[in-house]
Amino acid sequence: MLSRRNVRVKVMQVLYAQNRDEGLDQKSTVKEYWKKIDDSFDLLLFSVYNLISITKTATDDYEKRKSKHLPSDLDKIFTPKLWSNSMIQALVKNKSLQQKFEKKNFAQRVDKDHFRTIYFEFSKEEPYLQFLGKETSNDENLEMLLELFRFCRRSELFNEIIEDQFANWEDDKSLIIGTIKKVLKALPAEDDDFYMEHYPDAETSKDYGEFLLLKTFTEDKMLLNMIEPVLQNWDAERVAILDMIMLKMAICEFLYCPTIPTKVTLNEYVELAKNYSTSKSKEFVNGILDKLLNDLQSKDLVKKEGRGLLDE
Structure with a gap:
């Protein structure tokens, strides 16, 4: 459902x-x-x-x-x-x-x-x-x-x-x-x-949802360390809490969800920011995620299964 x-x-x-x-x-x-x-x-x-x-x-x-x-x-x-x-x-x-x-x-x-x-x-x-x-x-x-x-x-x-x-x-x-x-x-x-x-199926609610929750929760410090260098003139403590959470979740999808296309992840979190966070969050999340994705791909850290999933 x-x-x-x-x-x-x-x-x-x-x-x-x-x-x-x-x-x-x-x-x-x-x-x-x-x-x-x-x-x-x-x-x-x-x-x-x-x-x-x-x-x-x-x-x-x-x-x-x-x-x-x-x-x-x-x-x-x-x-x-x-x-x-x-x-x-x-x-x-x-x-x-x-x-x-x-x-x-x-x-x-x-x-x-x-x-x-x-x-x-x-x-x-x-x-x-x-x-x-x-x-x-x-x-x-x-x-x-x-x-x-x-x-x-x-x-x-x-x-x-x-x-x-x-x-x-x-x-x-x-x-x-x-x-x-x-x-x-x-x-x-x-x-x-x-x-x-x-009733919500296990593939969506457990294999994806609970997994994403636990990864974002347990890898919090590592995720913050990945985000901070990309913030440039932004102080991490001044970033809206929801924006920071969405950035961390998106990184987990880039790194640990091989069947979800990177473009889908990026678009979905930009839409989340638009609907649930501040008026400027859409542009902020979009810009930071774009930089983060390019950085992760340059280090060959994004592994996707299936043809074209890196860009689709």
């Missing part, structure tokens, strides 16, 4: 926390990293839980419409199929998934009135009204669930619900959105644990 870009962010954040709290030793730092990995998966589960809960409000809407003395044309044809369709019901009846929800106490973490508010805002949307006015296939039901989730992404209240529980929502949002689509399209699934395939 997680990309290297997301993992870089998590490694950077953990190293920053460690820099600010010297009481965090190597074991604690690794533990904090894996908590962030688990949080990303919990965020996916929480998003699925919220989606199910919003659709369930369609049953309240149905009962309210059914009890009217003077029903409208829409009241007469209304069905709670946003909730009763086979995909949502497959999630509701999935014991493994429901146990996860219970273990994480999701029901106690959100006011149910929030789900009603989001549903009733969505119920005014033209695509939903058209959906209600006709017989629909499984594909059309799926498209409406995706439409609901797209609406949720635009909803200020929905974003507040997620952000209140998960600080990583902004970092992981794009991947969560993509994974939600995969989860819905896989329904109904034969295996109750089908959703576990979206």
